[in-house]
Amino acid sequence: MLSIHNVSKQFGGITAIKDVSFEMEKGEIVGLVGPNGAGKSTLLNIVSGVYLPSSGTVIFGGEDITYLKPNKVCKLGIAKTFQLVQSFPQLTAIQNVTVGALFGNSEKISMKEAEGKAEEKLEYVGYPRDKINYPVKNLNVVELKRIQLARALATDPKLILLDEVTTGLNPKESNTAISLIQKIRESGITILMVEHVMRIIMNVSDRVVVLHHGKKIAEGTPEAITKDEKVISSYLGEKTYM
Ligand SMILES: Nc1ncnc2c1ncn2[C@@H]1O[C@H](COP(=O)(O)OP(=O)(O)O)[C@@H](O)[C@H]1O
Ligand SMILES: [Mg+2]
Known part of the structure; x- marks a missing residue:
């Protein structure tokens, strides 16, 4: 491979x-x-x-x-997470992952589908559901790592x-x-x-x-x-x- x-x-x-x-x-x-x-x-x-x-x-x-x-x-x-968290600080958790869903390996999908996929991936990596609309600048390192992983997975690597x-x-x-x-x-x-x-x-x-x-x-x-x-x-x- x-x-x-x-x-x-x-x-x-x-x-x-x-x-x-x-x-x-x-x-x-x-x-x-x-x-x-x-x-x-x-x-x-x-x-x-x-x-x-x-x-x-x-x-x-x-x-x-x-x-x-x-x-x-x-x-x-091929998707990659970064050693240093390089998410978009002003965007919320779900918006960060939606970016991955929109620009990944998969077929073109609508915004709504991308958001649905982002939510699914955040759940998959164990990200707390009640924090999906938090701006990422307010999150701790562990939460940021989960978002990165969810964002990478959302590209369908x-x-x-x-x-x-x-x-x-x-x-x-x-x-x-x-x-x-x-x-x-x-x-x-x-x-x-x-x-x-x-x-x-x-x-x-x-x-x-x-x-x-x-x-x-x-x-x-x-x-x-x-x-x-x-x-x-x-x-x-x-x-x-x-
Ligand atoms: N963008 C860069 N510009 C200059 N030197 C770099 C850059 N990235 C890495 N290095 C240097 O390359 C070497 C390997 O770094 P890195 O790949 O980050 O190591 P590791 O991830 O194994 O800790 C180090 O000496 C580091 O300082
Ligand atoms: Mg390193």
Whole structure:
């Protein structure tokens, strides 16, 4: 479904991503992990068309999407949440999600249909019903993350890119998040997720890709990754909350 071939990204003198390649099959959940600054968000931004890579190619469903703009990538069926919440602050929760429903991968729909879909997706991600008309600037981080997820789902993606959607959750909320991620996959959506909480990665990923200083240092099942010497010394060794 997705092939990333030798992708590199320079920001001025900084090499954020260096020759990264991996593949994803339809229906998989792949976890992307690594220390802060490893290049995880940059890679998701390249796949979704937010950044152009300095070199390399991204193929989605057989089509070269390397140089497509984000709106085109979205129409092809890739949705992404942002690590930093970038919703429209003056709009209400439901309006934010309606934007996703109107501009996504699906057929053209009316405003009324889009609102109905937005409401359905907000409920699906566990967003409180009594807050759907709140301006998003009044919401907390957890609520904003839910809105982002609902907005991404409202575009009817085939592949969803999740950038730390579970950051800031308490253990009980994390469990709910794990079930939700599994439910999204069961609905037929393929998932590439950046996540810091190893318990979540271990619970939901079929495969894990580890980045360090922009390079892929390991790839494998969650079990194999936790035993990998390179991964332990560069990343897992510093973790205290496994
Ligand atoms: N827009 C940008 N301009 C300049 N440098 C950037 C930009 N985005 C990311 N970087 C740099 O690229 C590297 C990787 O960042 P990032 O992809 O955000 O890492 P991660 O998500 O793994 O924490 C970091 O050194 C970061 O400072
Ligand atoms: Mg990041």
